[in-house]
Amino acid sequence: MPPTETYIPMLAGLGALVLLVAWLPMVLKELPLSLPICCVAAGMAAFGLFPSLGGGPHPMQQPVLTERLTELVVIVALTGAGLKLDRRLGWRSWMPTWQLLGITMPLSIAALALLAWGLLDLPPAPALLLAAALAPTDPVLASDIQVGPPRSGEEDDVRFSLTSEAGLNDGLAFPFVNLAIAFALYGTAPGGWTLGWLGIDVAWKLAAGVGVGVVMGRALGWLTFRMPNRAKLSRTGDGFVGLGITFLSYGATELLHGYGFLAVFVTALTLRDAERGHDYHERLHDFVEQTERLLMMLMLVLFGGALLDLLRPLDGAMVAFGLLALFVVRPLAGAIGLAGGRQPRHERALIGFFGIRGIGSFYYLAYAINHAESGGTDRLWAVVAFIVLVSITVHGTTVTPLMKLADRRRGPVSARRPAAVHHEG
Numbered sequence: 001m002p003p004t005e006t007y008i009p010m011l012a013g014l015g016a017l018v019l020l021v022a023w024l025p026m027v028l029k030e031l032p033l034s035l036p037i038c039c040v041a042a043g044m045a046a047f048g049l050f051p052s053l054g055g056g057p058h059p060m061q062q063p064v065l066t067e068r069l070t071e072l073v074v075i076v077a078l079t080g081a082g083l084k085l086d087r088r089l090g091w092r093s094w095m096p097t098w099q100l101l102g103i104t105m106p107l108s109i110a111a112l113a114l115l116a117w118g119l120l121d122l123p124p125a126p127a128l129l130l131a132a133a134l135a136p137t138d139p140v141l142a143s144d145i146q147v148g149p150p151r152s153g154e155e156d157d158v159r160f161s162l163t164s165e166a167g168l169n170d171g172l173a174f175p176f177v178n179l180a181i182a183f184a185l186y187g188t189a190p191g192g193w194t195l196g197w198l199g200i201d202v203a204w205k206l207a208a209g210v211g212v213g214v215v216m217g218r219a220l221g222w223l224t225f226r227m228p229n230r231a232k233l234s235r236t237g238d239g240f241v242g243l244g245i246t247f248l249s250y251g252a253t254e255l256l257h258g259y260g261f262l263a264v265f266v267t268a269l270t271l272r273d274a275e276r277g278h279d280y281h282e283r284l285h286d287f288v289e290q291t292e293r294l295l296m297m298l299m300l301v302l303f304g305g306a307l308l309d310l311l312r313p314l315d316g317a318m319v320a321f322g323l324l325a326l327f328v329v330r331p332l333a334g335a336i337g338l339a340g341g342r343q344p345r346h347e348r349a350l351i352g353f354f355g356i357r358g359i360g361s362f363y364y365l366a367y368a369i370n371h372a373e374s375g376g377t378d379r380l381w382a383v384v385a386f387i388v389l390v391s392i393t394v395h396g397t398t399v400t401p402l403m404k405l406a407d408r409r410r411g412p413v414s415a416r417r418p419a420a421v422h423h424e425g
Helices: 003-028 035-049 063-083 095-119 124-134 141-145 157-172 174-186 192-226 241-255 260-274 280-310 316-338 345-353 359-371 377-410
Strands: none
Touching: 003 035, 003 280, 035 280, 035 377, 063 157, 063 241, 063 260, 063 280, 063 359, 095 124, 095 157, 095 316, 095 345, 124 174, 124 359, 124 377, 141 157, 141 280, 141 377, 157 174, 157 192, 157 260, 157 345, 174 192, 174 359, 192 241, 192 260, 241 260, 241 280, 280 359, 280 377, 316 345, 316 377, 345 377, 359 377
């Protein structure tokens, strides 16, 4: 079908998608289903029933577009995650997060890289890339198990740990992705590139991400809440300011060759800390969340349309790798990382189980392939697509009953609400 003839059907489909963004979460709230499951199914149906659309949008046919679209979804999700955290940043109060980042994530990367090398017979560079892409908990698809909106009181240890982990581990996965790119370009033998990786990809980019995030968050916090009343950004009441904050923080950090994912989350955290009880945080969060949901649905519909082509190279070894990654490596690494923590055993098990994989994994894979093209990328896409599909299906159908069970064991939400709330017009 010529492009002019596909425009109207695509416009109608986009309109239906926008309506579903508002309607489906309400309908699915009490069901053992999730919005991502419905989106993937809709994509499979749309591209399967209407071949005139041109077939599934395979990411390897549009690698740069794939990288940019997934990047956009992730940074919007990271802002939303940072804005809704009520708990102040601290060593003890954030201990589950530090355990997940400092122990669980490195263990996951090491175990997945060894599995990819041994089970899939991948060379070191793609094995490490696959491990780094699959290690982070996804900030986009994990929204169903994250904390509630600002000041909602829905911030138990399970939800808080998964939200804060998803906010920070996307940035911390980047050094390992860049190490895989260095392996592909220069080989695994240490050389001049090693110091460059340690100095730039580890030290500088992490420091720049945190530093720009803090500076940007404080500056925007002053502009939003501290300026003379007539000039405060909060007086506008405009939620789309959240997107401006996201793009400015990410762009400034990337221009300084830092990790923009890390900066966006830190910016949102710092902005929230500037005036924790202000009503405007809810306005910012709501707009960002709605934008994230729309972008997520669009991405997952495209993923559903490409799914059959993506899974074509899948074999038994890849299936075994995917199941081990989701249901053995992550839960075991989570149990080790959280060992000795103050959470009850069943909550530590939930945190380990709900290590959802999703759009962030697509981004890392597309980013690395665009920076170091190599053969066999169709196998990598097949493995990642399979893992994301299983994660969407299994985690999406179990999140509602398991989190309800955990909430009943923990007690009423009202007992977990913040003690004091400050409102300011």
